[in-house]
Amino acid sequence: MSRLQRVAGRDPRAGFRAEGRDCTTSVPQGLLKAARRSGQLNLSGRNLSEVPQCVWRINVDIPEEANQNLSFSSAERWWEQTDLTKLIISNNKLQSLTDDLRLLPALTVLDIHDNQLTSLPSALRELENLQKLNVSHNKLKMLPEEITNLKNLKGLYLQHNELTYIPEGFEQLSNLEDLDLSSNRLSTVPVSFSSLSSLIRLNLSSNQLKSLPAEISKMKRLKHLDCNSNLLETIPPELAGMESLELLYLRRNKLRFLPEFPSCRLLKELHVGENQIEMLGAEHLKHLNSILVLDLRDNKLKSVPDEITLLQSLERLDLSNNDISSLPCSLGNLHLKFLALEGNPLRTIRREIINKGTQEVLKYLRSKIKDDGPSQDSVTETAMTLPSESRVNMHAIVTLKILDYSDKQAPFIPDEVFDAVKNNIITSVNFSKNQLCEIPKRIIELKEMVSDVNLSFNKLSFISLELCMLQKLTFLDLRNNFLSSLPEEMKLLIRLQTINLSFNRFKMLPEVLYHISTLETILISNNQVGSLDALKMKMMENLSTLDLQNNDLLQIPPELGNCVNLRTLLLDGNPFRVPRATILMKGTAAILEYLRDRIPT
Structure with a gap:
């Protein structure tokens, strides 16, 4: 039974009433023609105050082009074409x-x-x-x-x-x-x-x-x-x-x-x-x-x-x-x-x-947990809170395994800081809140042991190759600097899990990050990021947290919805119009679902 015969029982005028001429302004004929072939019609955002009759009757009436063409090719046999299965008039x-x-x-x-x-x-x-x-x-x-x-x-x-x-x-x-x-x-x-x-x-x-x-x-x-x-x-x-x-x-x-x-x-x-x-x-x-x-x-x-x-x-x-x-x-x-x-x-x-x-x-x-008694606690508190006469915090080196030279507003790290390490094991480096314009070259001396590096609140405009040699690095804090790019050599950081790039000058998500498969957290808020590659991001199977707040994203690629491993996706403060704020408020799962629904099929 043809499509026309199937609907004839519903409307006695079926097959004898041509589409209204008023449809041509609100719904282009080409759109209706395509809908008859695909079974899908999208009239979203057309300022419609009512649904045109030609939309309701798309399965019923003879299409306009049938009155102008007496010999139909296979693509124009409107009576054989599919019924409408998907209608979007949002x-x-x-x-x-x-x-x-x-x-x-x-x-x-x-x-x-x-x-x-x-x-x-x-x-x-x-x-x-x-x-x-x-x-x-x-x-x-x-x-x-x-x-x-x-x-x-x-x-x-x-x-x-x-x-x-x-x-x-x-x-x-x-x-x-x-x-x-x-x-x-x-x-x-x-x-x-x-x-x-x-x-x-x-x-x-x-x-x-x-x-x-x-x-x-x-x-x-x-x-x-x-x-x-x-x-x-x-x-x-x-x-x-x-x-x-x-x-x-x-x-x-x-x-x-x-x-x-x-x-x-x-x-x-x-x-x-x-x-x-x-x-x-x-x-x-x-x-x-x-x-x-x-x-x-x-x-x-x-x-x-x-x-x-x-x-x-x-x-x-x-x-x-x-x-x-x-x-x-x-x-x-x-x-x-x-x-x-x-x-x-x-x-x-x-x-x-x-x-x-x-x-x-x-x-x-x-x-x-390792401290044995209150006396040890008191030593810890005193050593950590009282001003030290030495420029190097030896207690932090020996007990906490931290090389700490932070909040000094220094333009460089003195050699005596690295000399103080001697035979001690160092797992963390904290050079934050200084005036560093480059990463100290002697940091490479710690490449066999350091896992955490904090270089935030400095004046870094580039990343040196020495940092890229820290192959045990899992945590890297570079926020509040002058960075606009990252070197390709950073892909050598094969254990890096968390990187903080907030408050810098990035205009795009650094390409090298897509190639660090161990990354679990990327924090890049308050930059000028205007684009990201959702297809490459989908390959980052360990990425669970992505903070893109307060950037310049004009649109969010729907394919980002396929990044199903993301548990935290933060997008507030960008100039895009969709997803709307009501979607963002519902959390990561809702955002990803919204984006997936908009991937072109």
């Missing part, structure tokens, strides 16, 4: 959709985000093949009950509307895998949600929820649950029995206690920042065997238990802005890549050490 000025929507029964994707819709037509129920429906960023106050007829729907995106409740029968969407209800006005979640047995991702953030139904734990496939920015005071204990849960977001609520998670063996990220949690105990930590990210910032914690060492997989720990006065030395035994401590009244670790970054803090805590 970023327009639509206030309503007509029931003519039923004339597109083959649709699998309907994207109408960023319009001014206040309702959806009842004809929606006839789109039985629909798999993805995006009505985000509109003005919907309610959903039609007919939406529950979309049995094949897998993705439903309703974020940033004005919904106050969910219609009865919503649980009939048994194939739904991704549901976004964030930024609405919901005060309750229906118990019937537990019947959404295929759901993998549920976003309820930025609503007015005061509680979650215990039945939500029956979602056996749910991996991602986002309840950020609500009014939750407690979490039902049943939530801890969700065996498939991997990502749980509970930021910006009113939680006083951290829930226990005895069954959440797969939980990789737990975000409970900006709550009112006062205590962190062993019972809260002992089951988090797979946790990679633990966000506890902006709470009321007074201490961290020794049992924190149970979290052997932990990579990122955020404890900033709490009331913590001391840290257990055992924390130093974790393999953290990121530790945030700002805003705590810490008395046992000096600010200078905290400012040096995660690895320095962990190294300091490990050194304290």
Whole structure:
């Protein structure tokens, strides 16, 4: 049966009504012709206040070109061409959709985000093949009950509307895998949600929820649950029995206690920042065997238990802005890549050490484990805090294995600094906060042992080959210099994991970084970076943190969404228009998903 005959039963005028002439100004004929061949039509950002009739009737009417051509080639046999399966009419000025929507029964994707819709037509129920429906960023106050007829729907995106409740029968969407209800006005979640047995991702953030139904734990496939920015005071204990849960977001609520998670063996990220949690105990930590990210910032914690060492997989720990006065030395035994401590009244670790970054803090805590008694502690504190008569801090060299000549505002590093090393093992070099215009050549003497180098807050405009010879280097801090490029020889740093290039003069991501396969963290904020190669970045399989804040990026390549290993991607402060700020606020996973959806097929 031809396409024309199939739809004839729906409209008695089918095949006898030519397309309206008014379509030519809003929808080019060439676009419609291409849509008949591909089954896809994109009318995004065309300032449309209504959908032209020729779009609704694209499967029904004889196309304009048929009236001008009596001999059809194979490419022009419009009656044999495909039905419309994907319609994108986002970023327009639509206030309503007509029931003519039923004339597109083959649709699998309907994207109408960023319009001014206040309702959806009842004809929606006839789109039985629909798999993805995006009505985000509109003005919907309610959903039609007919939406529950979309049995094949897998993705439903309703974020940033004005919904106050969910219609009865919503649980009939048994194939739904991704549901976004964030930024609405919901005060309750229906118990019937537990019947959404295929759901993998549920976003309820930025609503007015005061509680979650215990039945939500029956979602056996749910991996991602986002309840950020609500009014939750407690979490039902049943939530801890969700065996498939991997990502749980509970930021910006009113939680006083951290829930226990005895069954959440797969939980990789737990975000409970900006709550009112006062205590962190062993019972809260002992089951988090797979946790990679633990966000506890902006709470009321007074201490961290020794049992924190149970979290052997932990990579990122955020404890900033709490009331913590001391840290257990055992924390130093974790393999953290990121530790945030700002805003705590810490008395046992000096600010200078905290400012040096995660690895320095962990190294300091490990050194304290080795101390045998209080007398050793007092020697440590005195040697580190009292002004030394010597220009070289010998205690730092002998005890902490740090060659420290920082904050001297010196134009060069004196030879006596390197002479003081003698036969001691040095793992860290700190020459920050000086006036260095070049890296001291004698740094090459440490190439067999040094792993951390801090050259921040100097006047470096180039990197010397001597630095590139430090083959055991894992951490390199070059922020606040005058650098605009990096030498190709830096690819010799075959163990480098973290590089900080913030506050320099880079106009592009240095090419050599793409060739350092061990890199896990690149910090290059506050430069002038205008482009990056997403395809090369995808090859950087170990890269988990990329900070590009406050640069000159006019666009973000959609292919960056394929960099699925990224756990932290920071893009704020760039002049690009998409992704929009609302996407950036939702975090790395949402940004990557947004970009992947926009990769040309």
